[in-house]
Amino acid sequence: MIKICVIGLGYVGLPVALSLSGKFNIIGFDTNKKRIENLKKNHDSNGEFSKKDFLKKKINFTFKRGEIKDCNFYIICLPTPVDKKKIPNLNPLMSSLKILAKKIKKKDIIVLESTVYPGLTKIFSDKLSKLSGLQNNFDFFTCYSPERINPGDKSKKLSRIDKIFATNSSNKDILKKIRSVYKLISKNIIFSKYIPEAETAKAIENTQRDLNIALFNELLILSDKMKLNFNEVIRLASTKWNFIKFKPGLVGGHCLPVDPYYLSHIASKKNYKMEVALAGRSVNNSMKKYVIKKFNTFVDNKLTMKNKSILVVGLSYKYGVSDLRNSLNLEIFNEIKKRFPKTKFYDPFVSKNKEFKTNFLDSLELVIFLSEGKMFKKLFMKIKNKKNVNILDPFKYYEHI
Numbered sequence: 001m002i003k004i005c006v007i008g009l010g011y012v013g014l015p016v017a018l019s020l021s022g023k024f025n026i027i028g029f030d031t032n033k034k035r036i037e038n039l040k041k042n043h044d045s046n047g048e049f050s051k052k053d054f055l056k057k058k059i060n061f062t063f064k065r066g067e068i069k070d071c072n073f074y075i076i077c078l079p080t081p082v083d084k085k086k087i088p089n090l091n092p093l094m095s096s097l098k099i100l101a102k103k104i105k106k107k108d109i110i111v112l113e114s115t116v117y118p119g120l121t122k123i124f125s126d127k128l129s130k131l132s133g134l135q136n137n138f139d140f141f142t143c144y145s146p147e148r149i150n151p152g153d154k155s156k157k158l159s160r161i162d163k164i165f166a167t168n169s170s171n172k173d174i175l176k177k178i179r180s181v182y183k184l185i186s187k188n189i190i191f192s193k194y195i196p197e198a199e200t201a202k203a204i205e206n207t208q209r210d211l212n213i214a215l216f217n218e219l220l221i222l223s224d225k226m227k228l229n230f231n232e233v234i235r236l237a238s239t240k241w242n243f244i245k246f247k248p249g250l251v252g253g254h255c256l257p258v259d260p261y262y263l264s265h266i267a268s269k270k271n272y273k274m275e276v277a278l279a280g281r282s283v284n285n286s287m288k289k290y291v292i293k294k295f296n297t298f299v300d301n302k303l304t305m306k307n308k309s310i311l312v313v314g315l316s317y318k319y320g321v322s323d324l325r326n327s328l329n330l331e332i333f334n335e336i337k338k339r340f341p342k343t344k345f346y347d348p349f350v351s352k353n354k355e356f357k358t359n360f361l362d363s364l365e366l367v368i369f370l371s372e373g374k375m376f377k378k379l380f381m382k383i384k385n386k387k388n389v390n391i392l393d394p395f396k397y398y399e400h401i
């Protein structure tokens with residue numbers, strides 16, 4: 001009988017655990033005690049799942065290593081951030097080795113879902129072999145299945161996201177077990193025998209997106225300097241069959257600002273300096289300065305700021321999520337608040353205030369839009385004709401409405 005342990009119950013691990021429960025016996029392990037206490041009460045503080053999503057799900061949530069018993073299928077969904085020098089911080093991932101080394105037995109399956117650099121799954125399984133005295137691909141089986149979940153995007157449910165699954169094993173019994181588990185996670189699994197290729201594929205997906213957004217951010221800056229209508233430039237260019245349209249904006253979170261560094265890190269170990277992969281990073285990071293400069297110019301030229309306040313719209317790194325990690329929006333809000341302490345924010349995914357009273361809107365002198373989404377558009381529609389409320393839309397999300 002398959003008994004699964006999901007290690008790390010964040011944006012990735014919780015949906016994985018929820019998809020599998022019901023059919024399999026599941027232990028959900030996370031070192032964050034508060035997170036476990038909340039999950040036991042069917043509360044997801046990340047705001048991705050409501051209480052009813054936990055109904056009929058049986059997961060044994062725990063922060064105690066001792067409670068991980070009799071498992072034979074481990075799914076690792078631990079964070080893979082970078083440190084201050086942008087070097088991969090593998091501590092969370094490597095700390096799971098200590099747990100696994102004591103628990104794994106013959107025929108156990110271990111799947112890494114965390115984003116890693118090419119070659120890291122092998123480093124991981126070599127270390128596990130050494131610590132456990134068991135042999136990878138003979139006694140236990142380490143696989144790699146990168147996660148592509150898009151938090152905040154309800155249109156892309158986990159089961160509808162095509163999933164890569166890489167394993168070196170051709171053991172029929174092991175492949176059968178993998179299929180029986182992973183078919184509950186995704187309707188379409190793309191198998192590969194090449195783990196480093198799967199690791200690279202994941203890292204380049206996010207690197208490509210980071211670069212594309214950076215190009216659009218650069219075009220936005222150029223349009224601004226040349227007083228061009230940015231949206232018209234893009235509308236015209238989009239009429240060409242092979243032009244790919246992206247949106248400019250603030251880039252944050254746990255993936256895009258991190259994954260290009262995982263790639264460049266391993267490249268530098270091979271004495272190769274990646275130029276293009278990292279080229280988007282500085283432009284995307286510079287958008288914070290761009291917005292603050294626009295804000296300061298606007299305030300200095302246009303506002304009276306007499307007892308009136310500023311509202312910053314969009315605090316998390318993107319619309320629809322509560323995740324404040326690497327959020328340039330939050331950094332911008334904090335800068336503005338330093339200058340104007342009465343500044344407030346609106347982000348219903350971060351805090352609970354969802355509706356505005358008319359007198360609150362009337363008391364505003366400036367609303368600055370940092371993200372794009374349905375509820376923010378609704379707010380824009382409410383204020384766009386209010387004479388006394390100024391609007392700053394640095395990424396031109398709403399100007400055409």
Ligand SMILES: NC(=O)c1ccc[n+]([C@@H]2O[C@H](COP(=O)([O-])OP(=O)(O)OC[C@H]3O[C@@H](n4cnc5c(N)ncnc54)[C@H](O)[C@@H]3O)[C@@H](O)[C@H]2O)c1
Nearest residue numbers: 008009010011012030031032078079080092095114115147
């Ligand atoms: N968030 C996303 O949108 C997303 C999408 C695709 C891939 N990924 C990748 O998936 C991985 C996980 O990301 P995430 O966003 O779910 O991270 P997260 O921070 O939301 O969740 C990680 C969880 O692991 C727990 N944890 C940390 N150290 C631990 C340890 N030693 N033992 C047990 N639990 C521990 C944390 O408490 C946290 O709850 C990362 O590699 C990330 O790059 C994330």
